[in-house]
Amino acid sequence: MRVDGVSVQCGFELMEKLECRLGVHNLSVYYDDFKALENINLLIPCKRITAFIGPSGCGKSTLLRCFNRMNDLVPGSYVEGSIFFDGTDIFSDNYDVTELRRKVGMVFQKPNPFPKTVYENVAYGPKIAGIKKKAVLDEIVERSLKRAALWDEVKDKLHSSALRLSGGQQQRLCIARALAVEPEIILLDEPCSALDPIATQRIEDLLVELAEKYTIIIVTHNMQQAARISHFTAFMMIEEHGDPGRIIEFGETSYIFTNPDNEKTERYITGRFG
Amino acid sequence: MRVDGVSVQCGFELMEKLECRLGVHNLSVYYDDFKALENINLLIPCKRITAFIGPSGCGKSTLLRCFNRMNDLVPGSYVEGSIFFDGTDIFSDNYDVTELRRKVGMVFQKPNPFPKTVYENVAYGPKIAGIKKKAVLDEIVERSLKRAALWDEVKDKLHSSALRLSGGQQQRLCIARALAVEPEIILLDEPCSALDPIATQRIEDLLVELAEKYTIIIVTHNMQQAARISHFTAFMMIEEHGDPGRIIEFGETSYIFTNPDNEKTERYITGRFG
Amino acid sequence: GKKEEKPAEETKPVEQELSGVVKLSGSTTVLPLVQEAASRFMDENPEVDVEVQGGGSSVGITQVKEGVVDIGMSSRDLKSEENDGSLVDHKIALDIIAIVVHPEVNVSSLTSDQVKAIFTGQIKKWSEVGGSGGDIVVVVRDKASGTREMFDEKALGSSKDAPVEPVASAIECNSNGMVRETVASTKNSIGYLSIGYLDESVKTVKYNDVEPVLEEAKAGKYTLSRYLRLFTKGTPTGAAKAFIEYVMGDEFQRAVVSKDYIPIYEL
Amino acid sequence: MHRRSGRLFGENRLGAPDPHLFLYDLREMGISRSVRLSRIVKTPDNFVKCALFICSSLTVFFVFLVIVFILSSSVPALKELGFKNVFFSTKWSPNVSAPLKGNYGILAFLNGTILTTIGALILGAPLGVGTAVFIDEYAPVWLKGLVFRGVEIIAGIPSVVIGWFGLTLLVPMIAEITNTSGYGMFAASLVLALMVVPTITTLSFEALQAVPEDIHDASVALGATRWQTVSRVLLPASLRGIAAAVILGMCRAIGETMAVQMVIGNARQLTFNPLTRTSTLTTRIVTDMGESHGVFRSALFAQGLVLLIFSAVLIIIVRAALKGRALSQ
Amino acid sequence: MNPKRADRIATVVFWSLSMTTLAALLVIIVRILSKGLLKALNPFFVFGKPEALKAGGGVLPMVVSTLYITVLTVVIAFPIALATAIYLAEYTRRESRLTRVIRLCIDTLASLPSIVFGLFGMSLFVIFLGWGYSLVAGAATLAVLSLPVIARSAEESIRSVPDTYREASYSLGASKWTTIRQVVLPSAFPGVITGTILAIGRIIGESAAVIYTAGLFVRKIPLNPLRTGAPLSAYIWYAQAEARIPDFRSVVDGGAALLLIIVLLVNFVARKLASYYREKKIAG
Numbered sequence A, B: 001m002r003v004d005g006v007s008v009q010c011g012f013e014l015m016e017k018l019e020c021r022l023g024v025h026n027l028s029v030y031y032d033d034f035k036a037l038e039n040i041n042l043l044i045p046c047k048r049i050t051a052f053i054g055p056s057g058c059g060k061s062t063l064l065r066c067f068n069r070m071n072d073l074v075p076g077s078y079v080e081g082s083i084f085f086d087g088t089d090i091f092s093d094n095y096d097v098t099e100l101r102r103k104v105g106m107v108f109q110k111p112n113p114f115p116k117t118v119y120e121n122v123a124y125g126p127k128i129a130g131i132k133k134k135a136v137l138d139e140i141v142e143r144s145l146k147r148a149a150l151w152d153e154v155k156d157k158l159h160s161s162a163l164r165l166s167g168g169q170q171q172r173l174c175i176a177r178a179l180a181v182e183p184e185i186i187l188l189d190e191p192c193s194a195l196d197p198i199a200t201q202r203i204e205d206l207l208v209e210l211a212e213k214y215t216i217i218i219v220t221h222n223m224q225q226a227a228r229i230s231h232f233t234a235f236m237m238i239e240e241h242g243d244p245g246r247i248i249e250f251g252e253t254s255y256i257f258t259n260p261d262n263e264k265t266e267r268y269i270t271g272r273f274g
Numbered sequence C: 001g002k003k004e005e006k007p008a009e010e011t012k013p014v015e016q017e018l019s020g021v022v023k024l025s026g027s028t029t030v031l032p033l034v035q036e037a038a039s040r041f042m043d044e045n046p047e048v049d050v051e052v053q054g055g056g057s058s059v060g061i062t063q064v065k066e067g068v069v070d071i072g073m074s075s076r077d078l079k080s081e082e083n084d085g086s087l088v089d090h091k092i093a094l095d096i097i098a099i100v101v102h103p104e105v106n107v108s109s110l111t112s113d114q115v116k117a118i119f120t121g122q123i124k125k126w127s128e129v130g131g132s133g134g135d136i137v138v139v140v141r142d143k144a145s146g147t148r149e150m151f152d153e154k155a156l157g158s159s160k161d162a163p164v165e166p167v168a169s170a171i172e173c174n175s176n177g178m179v180r181e182t183v184a185s186t187k188n189s190i191g192y193l194s195i196g197y198l199d200e201s202v203k204t205v206k207y208n209d210v211e212p213v214l215e216e217a218k219a220g221k222y223t224l225s226r227y228l229r230l231f232t233k234g235t236p237t238g239a240a241k242a243f244i245e246y247v248m249g250d251e252f253q254r255a256v257v258s259k260d261y262i263p264i265y266e267l
Numbered sequence D: 001m002h003r004r005s006g007r008l009f010g011e012n013r014l015g016a017p018d019p020h021l022f023l024y025d026l027r028e029m030g031i032s033r034s035v036r037l038s039r040i041v042k043t044p045d046n047f048v049k050c051a052l053f054i055c056s057s058l059t060v061f062f063v064f065l066v067i068v069f070i071l072s073s074s075v076p077a078l079k080e081l082g083f084k085n086v087f088f089s090t091k092w093s094p095n096v097s098a099p100l101k102g103n104y105g106i107l108a109f110l111n112g113t114i115l116t117t118i119g120a121l122i123l124g125a126p127l128g129v130g131t132a133v134f135i136d137e138y139a140p141v142w143l144k145g146l147v148f149r150g151v152e153i154i155a156g157i158p159s160v161v162i163g164w165f166g167l168t169l170l171v172p173m174i175a176e177i178t179n180t181s182g183y184g185m186f187a188a189s190l191v192l193a194l195m196v197v198p199t200i201t202t203l204s205f206e207a208l209q210a211v212p213e214d215i216h217d218a219s220v221a222l223g224a225t226r227w228q229t230v231s232r233v234l235l236p237a238s239l240r241g242i243a244a245a246v247i248l249g250m251c252r253a254i255g256e257t258m259a260v261q262m263v264i265g266n267a268r269q270l271t272f273n274p275l276t277r278t279s280t281l282t283t284r285i286v287t288d289m290g291e292s293h294g295v296f297r298s299a300l301f302a303q304g305l306v307l308l309i310f311s312a313v314l315i316i317i318v319r320a321a322l323k324g325r326a327l328s329q
Numbered sequence E: 001m002n003p004k005r006a007d008r009i010a011t012v013v014f015w016s017l018s019m020t021t022l023a024a025l026l027v028i029i030v031r032i033l034s035k036g037l038l039k040a041l042n043p044f045f046v047f048g049k050p051e052a053l054k055a056g057g058g059v060l061p062m063v064v065s066t067l068y069i070t071v072l073t074v075v076i077a078f079p080i081a082l083a084t085a086i087y088l089a090e091y092t093r094r095e096s097r098l099t100r101v102i103r104l105c106i107d108t109l110a111s112l113p114s115i116v117f118g119l120f121g122m123s124l125f126v127i128f129l130g131w132g133y134s135l136v137a138g139a140a141t142l143a144v145l146s147l148p149v150i151a152r153s154a155e156e157s158i159r160s161v162p163d164t165y166r167e168a169s170y171s172l173g174a175s176k177w178t179t180i181r182q183v184v185l186p187s188a189f190p191g192v193i194t195g196t197i198l199a200i201g202r203i204i205g206e207s208a209a210v211i212y213t214a215g216l217f218v219r220k221i222p223l224n225p226l227r228t229g230a231p232l233s234a235y236i237w238y239a240q241a242e243a244r245i246p247d248f249r250s251v252v253d254g255g256a257a258l259l260l261i262i263v264l265l266v267n268f269v270a271r272k273l274a275s276y277y278r279e280k281k282i283a284g
C-alpha cells in the first residue's frame, strides 16, 4: 500500500482496529535555509511503540521534537505543514504549547535529571502544573517511580541527589519524571545509547510494559532494539548530503524487518548500506 | 584451555605459526585508588587484527592505551606488571616513550585531525621525527594517503583544511597520519562509532587490507564489526560495579563467536546479558 | 658637535650654550607657573631639559634637601623644623586668596569671624549672615595643598599646636580650578581661590570689608596672601641658576606671572 | 605513570602448553631491561617546564611584593597611631607639617566604601543578573549578540570617562531633583552600578551557560513556562556562579577610584544619608596622596592595605563558592 | 499566581532590565561623543602640545605616552603571562598545592583595586628602586596589573584546545613541548591574541595605577622611557581635578571622547581578529 509516496505496510485488519490520535501532514522543517525534513506524512498508532530508524542526520530527532514543539527552542527553525493532535493542529497560532508538552512527554538521549533530589525531580512536573499538597505529590512520586520500575531501588534515597544514581537509574528516573505529569504520549530520543546492555534491557522491558497505557515514539540507532520492542517502524533517509530527510517506508515492524517494500530499507537493515 | 584463569581458544596449528612481538604480563592499571584493570595477560599476534570487546567501562580503552603508554597522560594513573614489546618492558625506567609511540600508532574514537591542511596533518609525524626535505615529505604523504585509501579523494585538496573533510574521510586521514610514521602496530579505539554505515564499511575494508602489513588492535562496541573483521578477540568484563576489568576469554574470533568457553561471553555475544 | 657646558660661575648666562637637566618638584600651586616657564625656557635653550613634577610643597622641600631634585617648589615658607639653613629661598610671586561664593548668594561682605564660623561649620545657613537661601556648602582645597594650609592658618586661626579644621562636610577639591568649578555649579556654596582663577562664574566677597585686590594686599590691608617660592640647596649653579633667573626675570614676570599673581617687580 | 611492583613473570599454574612461552625466550635472551641513554628525549621538556614554572611563580612573587610594600608602608601609621585610632575613629585631620599631630581615623571612609558598594549592588546586581538571564533565555537571536556586545563595551569604557559623565550629567541632575549639591554616595553608587553591571552580567551569563542545555530542555518538555524554567531550574543550578559574579562585582565597586572621586564630593564626614558627601577609601587616597608624607602618607597606605585585605577575602570566598558545586557534580 | 501571568510579568521585567543596561550605554556614549567628538577630531587638539596655564592646549604627548606605556607594558607582561598560562594549562593538569597557590595569587592580583597597584608601584618602582615618575615605572605597574588578565584569558584559550589534538600529537611520538609548540599554541593563538588586545584596552583606560607612577603632565613628547610620561587617561583626570587651564572642560570633553574612541577601536579590532581567525580556522 502506498500513501503520499510512502509505502505503508500493515495488515489491514490491524490498521482498522488501531486508533490514531496523532497525525503528521505534509510536514517540512527548516533550520534557517536548510530543509531538514520534507513532506512528512505519518499516523502514530495509540498505545503502541513506534520506532524511527535511519542513518545519522536523516532528521529522526528533528521529527520527534516536532511532536512536542521542542524545535521551537532552536533559533531559526520553522515548520511548514501540520501535526494534528486530537484533531487540532499543534502549530496553530493560539495553541497552548505548555499544555501540549504536558501531554507529550519526552525522554532524552543522555539521562538528564535536574541537579535536585530524586523526589524533587519527579515532583517537578506536578509542581509547576500547580499541585502543592505534599500528600498528593508524595503519591504521584511513588506511583511514577513504580511505573518506571525504579521505586524499589530508590525508595530509601528519595531525598538524596539524583546525580548519584547510575546511568540506567537516571534514565528510568527521567521516564518517571515524564510519567508524573500523566502524559498521553512519550517521546524517546535514543534513550539507551548512553547505557550499558544491562541498563538497556531494563529500559526496553519497561517500554514494552508502558506501551499498554501510553503511546510511545522512540528514535533508535540500534536496529535490533527497534526490532525487539517496536510495533511500528518508520524508516527515514536522505538521498544525498544536503537533501532533506524523508520517510522511505512505514509499517508494522515485523513486515519492515522481514519483508521491506523498499530496497534502501532492506540494504539499511541488513547493514550493507549505500 | 585455561591460562592464568583466562580461557584461551586457539587452533594450535595457527598459534604456532604466529609470531607475537607484543605481550602483556600481569598488568594492572590504577586510576588513583581505583583499579581499572587486574592481572591482564595477553599475547597480540603480529599482522592480525585483534579485537577487544566487552561492556562499557570494562577497561578496553584503558588496556589499549597502555600499549603506547598514552595512559601516562592521565594524571594519577599508574601500572603494575609489564608490557613487552620486542622483548623490552615498555614501562621500564628509561624506555623511550616517544619512540614507542612512533612504533605504536593510534587512531581515536572521534576523528581528530589537527586544524591544519590535509598535507600538514599527514606530514606532522615525519616532521617532528626530523624529516625536513620537501620531496621526502611529499612522498610520505602520498604513500600514506594511498595506503589509507584516501589519496584519490583528497589529492586535489591537499592544502585545504582537514576540517572540511567528511567524518569518514577525516577518520581515514587520521589513519594515514598514523601510517606516515611507519608504525608496526596500530591501535584503534572504536574508530567507527562516530561514523555512518558507509564510512564504517570503508574503514573496515581498509583495516582488513592493512592487516597484511600491520599488527592491528581494535576496540569496538559493535560485535558484528568484531566478528566481521578481527582474527582474534579478547572479551573483557567487570564482575560488579567498582571491580577491576579482566579478560574473560581470548581466542580466535571464529571460536569465540561460535563456541565460547565461558557462559558470560556467550551471554554477552548473544546480547542477553546479566 | 655638541656644545660644551659653560662653567657655572659665569656671570651672565649665555642661554644658547647652556645644557643639562634641571629637575623640579613640589607644590602643585606653583607647578603650572613653572611648567609654563619651563617650556618657554626650553624653547630658548634647546639643550636644557627641565623636568617638572608635582608632589606638594613638603615633597618639594624634602626632595631638594635630599638632592633628588635641583629646585623645590613651595607655596609656603619653611617650617621651623624644616629650616636647617641649607636652603635658599627665591620668592617668585605673591598670591592673593579671594573668598568666593556661588553667584546667586546675596552676601557681599563677610567679617573674619563670620568666615571662620562658616568654614568651621558653626554657621550653617546663609540667613545667619544676612543672606537668604539654604544650607551653606563649604568648598575647600585638599589637605595637602599649600593654599589650604595658608587659609587654615590665616583665616581659620589654625596653628601647629591648636589645629583648626574646616567642617567635615566640606567638599575637598584638588585644585583652584576645581574649587571655582564646584562653587560655580553648586548652589549656596562658598570657597576660596587664588585671584588668578577669578572669573565671572563666581562672585567674590569682601573680607573684613576689604576687596581682594593687589593694591590692598600691597598696602597690607588684605591679609589672605602668601608667596610662591623656589628653594635650592645652597646657591644655584648652571642651568638651575639660569632657570631661576629666567623665572624671576622681567620678561617672564610680565608675560605670565602678572596675569595670575602679583609679580616680583611690583613688590 | 610509574610502575609499582617489578615482579617478573608469574608461574604458569597449568604447565604446558603455554602460549606465553615466547616471553621466557625473551627473558633468557636478557634484553628485557635494556637502558638506552643515547636519547634522553626528556631533557628539553624538563628545561622548558622549569622555565615555565619560574615564570608562573613570578605571580606569587608579585603578590608577595605587593603585600610587602603596602604592608611595610602602612606599618608606621599602625604603629605610631595605634590600630584603634586608625580603624575606629572617624576623625580625619591630617597635619601636613607635623604628621604625628594629626588625626587619621578612616572609619568614615570605610563606611563610605561599604555604603556606596551596597548601593552599587542594589542598583547594579538586578541589572546585571537580569541582563544575563535576558541574554541567555529571553533575547531573540539578533538581540543576544547586541546586548552582550553592549555589555562588553561598557566594561571597556575607562573609569575616568564614566566619572566625567557622572560629574557633568548625573551630579547636576541629582542636584536639580533633590535640591542638594548633587555630590554624594548616591551619585557614586549610580556610577559604580554602571561599572559593576558588565562584571556581573558576563560572569552570571557564564554561570547560566554552564547549566547543561539538556536540563533546560527537560524542564521545557515537562510543560514549564519560561519563567518556571528560569526560576526553578536555571537560577538554582547556577546560584553559586551568580553569587560569585555578584561578589566579583562587589570587588570592582570597592576598588573603583577615579570615577567615584569625581562625584562623591570628597568630604570627610561619616554619613548614612546617600545624598550627602563623603569619601571612600580609594577616593581619600587620591584626594590626599598628592603632598602627603610621613605618617600621613602611611595612613593612606593603611587604607590601601584595607582594600587589599577586602579583595583577598572576597576572592577566597569566590573560590570557595565556585568549588564543589553542591548538587551538580 | 497563574504561571502564564507570572511568565508574562517576568518577560517584561527581563526585557526592561536589559534595555536599561543598553540605554545606559547609549546615553554615556552619546553624551561623551556629542560633547567631545568635535574637539577629539580637531588636529590642533590631537597633535597639539598641552598648555599649563593658557587655553587651547592639545594632547599629543599624552597620546604618545599612552601608546608608549602600552607597548612597554605588553612587552613586559605578555611573555610572563603566556608562560604562566602554558604552565598552568599544560603542566598542572592535576591541582597540586603549589598550583593552587599560583592560581590564588593570579585571582588575587586580578581583583586588586588599581589604586592599590598605584600605591605599590609608587613605593616599589618610583621610590624604592628610584625610577621616579617615569614611563617604565608606569609600565611595570601596569604589567603587574595586566599580567593576571592576560594569563587567565591565555590559559582559557589553551585549555579550550581539544585534548584530541594533544592525544593525536603524542600518539605520533611528539614530545610535550613539541606538542605545545606545534599543535596547542597555534590553535590557541587567536584566543591568546584576543585576550591580550582586550587587556590592552584596559591598560589604555587605566588611570589610578599610573597617576603615582607614570605622571600626570608632560609638555615634551616623551622618548626616553626613564622620563615622566602622562597617559591620556591620567591627564584627563588631572585636567579636571586640578583644573588650571581655563578651557579644561573642553579639553576633558575632547580627551574623554578621544580615549573612548581609542578604547572602542581596540576592542573592535580584538573582536574582528577573533572572528577572522575563527572563520579562517574552519575555512583554512
Ligand SMILES: Nc1ncnc2c1ncn2[C@@H]1O[C@H](COP(=O)(O)OP(=O)(O)OP(=O)(O)O)[C@@H](O)[C@H]1O
Pocket: A031, A034, A036, A055, A056, A057, A058, A059, A060, A061, A062, A063, A074
Ligand atoms: N539546531 C540545528 N541547526 C541547524 N541544523 C540542524 C540543527 N539540528 C539538526 N540540524 C540538521 O538537521 C539534520 C537532521 O538532524 P537530526 O538531529 O534530526 O538527525 P538525526 O537523524 O537525529 O541524526 P542522529 O542519528 O545523528 O541523531 C542534520 O543535517 C542536522 O545537521
Ligand SMILES: Nc1ncnc2c1ncn2[C@@H]1O[C@H](COP(=O)(O)OP(=O)(O)OP(=O)(O)O)[C@@H](O)[C@H]1O
Pocket: B031, B034, B036, B055, B056, B057, B058, B059, B060, B061, B062, B063, B074
Ligand atoms: N581518566 C580516568 N580517571 C579515572 N578513572 C577512569 C579514567 N578513565 C577511565 N576510568 C575508569 O576506568 C574504567 C575503565 O574505563 P575505560 O574507558 O577503559 O572503559 P571502556 O571499556 O573503554 O569503556 P567504553 O566502552 O565506555 O569506552 C571505568 O570504570 C572508568 O570509569
Ligand SMILES: [Mg+2]
Pocket: A060, A061, A062, A189
Ligand atoms: Mg538524533
Ligand SMILES: [Mg+2]
Pocket: B060, B061, B062, B189
Ligand atoms: Mg572506551
